[in-house]
Amino acid sequence: MLLIDVARVSELVSRTPARLGKVGHLAEILSRVTPAEAEIAIAYLSGELPQRQIGVGWRTLQDVPEPRQIATATLTQVDEALSTIKAQSGAGSQTARKTLVNGLLRGATRQEQVFLLRLLQGELRQGALEGVMIEAVAKAAGVTTAEVRRALTLRGWLPAVGAAALAGGVDALRAFTLEVGRPVSPMLAQSAPNVAAALTKIGVPAALEWKLDGIRVQVHRSGDTAAVFTRTLDDITAQVPEVVEAALALPAGDIVLDGEVLALRPDGRPEPFQITASRVASRTDVATARKTRPLTVFFFDALHIHGRDLLDLPGAERFAALGDVVPPSLLTPRLVTGDTAEAEAFFGDAVRHGHEGVVAKSLAAPYAAGRRGAGWVKVKPRHTLDLVVLAVEWGHGRRQGKLSNLHLGARDPETGEFVMLGKTFKGLTDELLAWQTTRLLELATGPTDSWVVTVRPELVVEIAFDGVQRSPRYPAGMALRFARVLRYRPDKRAEEADTVPTVRALML
DNA sequence: TTCCGACAGTGGGGTCGCAAT
């Protein structure tokens, strides 16, 4: 199969708004691929690469050469080219990558170039990624989506699962099993504005657990070896020896657990997220790092214990099984209640201890691996500030032609100037996006065709955020975490906006 | 007919390791 065939289908999919239509187009091409090409085609058409990452980003993709007129590249040839690019290392590797990427693009037609550029930048923008591809695979292979999802849960890589389904149908899918040592896509949580809403969503009684502000880990222990994986299934075993030791101290046998790892201060309160992230990301001299910033792991779920898969069991039974193998000191603090007041008190306690909030969990729901299932709902406190728009950036994709990303500032009461605290593009409806584009163009102080449009600091906007963190980038040395727009405040003047000292008081 | 679950898209701050400058 040729790359152009895939590029054409991608273009067709982006022009087809109906989800079922997209599924139909994708299934049609999947029914035509050879077994050797299936994994590549499924990966490309769901925005992935068989190589996962190849060390090429937006910068390497500047300077696109003139396209050819005739499309000749096969999927297999492109795949081999990408493997060669990934294999570059050492001095001169970035230059070599750029040369190889340019060579690949020079052999491509305009349509192939567009497809490759989007694919390599991770922005396919065809309105179909893994979720739609699951349905296309099911349709092309003549199996149910449930069978595909089940296999994907256990294997964690749709191109492999899809290729198996196309080649061997439902029997091939059923051959995927949970293997200790191979990570499973972790279950994710929805969110709710408060504890009462979370309990309504889940039903009572429910379990509440502290939401710890660290790194999600899936821990596999088999015999005298242990492996630790992140949310995206990356292996971080070498960076977190504390977790490995905790896993090896569990009763012998095969065990797969879900938990969170974080750095705690000597008094037991959590370090800021940045400290935990730094520790977990550091690969050099881990032995020294663990002395100054020790990590602690807390478990909250069990997927497999001693030869028994627990994924389909109710949450309450999985937690009971977890308690059988993990000492209480390594369990995430948890309360089972049907009483809203009691649940709210538990939430308040978690926050007072310096944690992010709570996750409310259904006692009945199975482990919905890889999905943002309704079985888990997180609740975090929300702060708000009235800030001033200092500048705004033009949007991409569906926000093309709209002023989108706001630069936010607080007032410095001593100078009367405004100090930037971060940006946000979140929380804007299409209507608000249109309104702010018009309004901010009226306030523009410089050229409006540049990427960043600076404006007179007059417009006040109410911003919600999760907290204030130390920043090496912004002038006040602090930035907002997860800032999003709640509403504009046309009733407020910039002089009435919140001040830098107010924000600084929140950075504790 | 209306409601709602699941997805895709649009980007945010911060950190590390490595290559280039």
Place this chain on the structure above:
DNA sequence: ATTGCGACCCCACTATCGGAA
């Protein structure tokens, strides 16, 4: 030595489609 890039941690929110109610 410093800077820039790519990858990966954490992530919120809206629009849309289509099945559920």
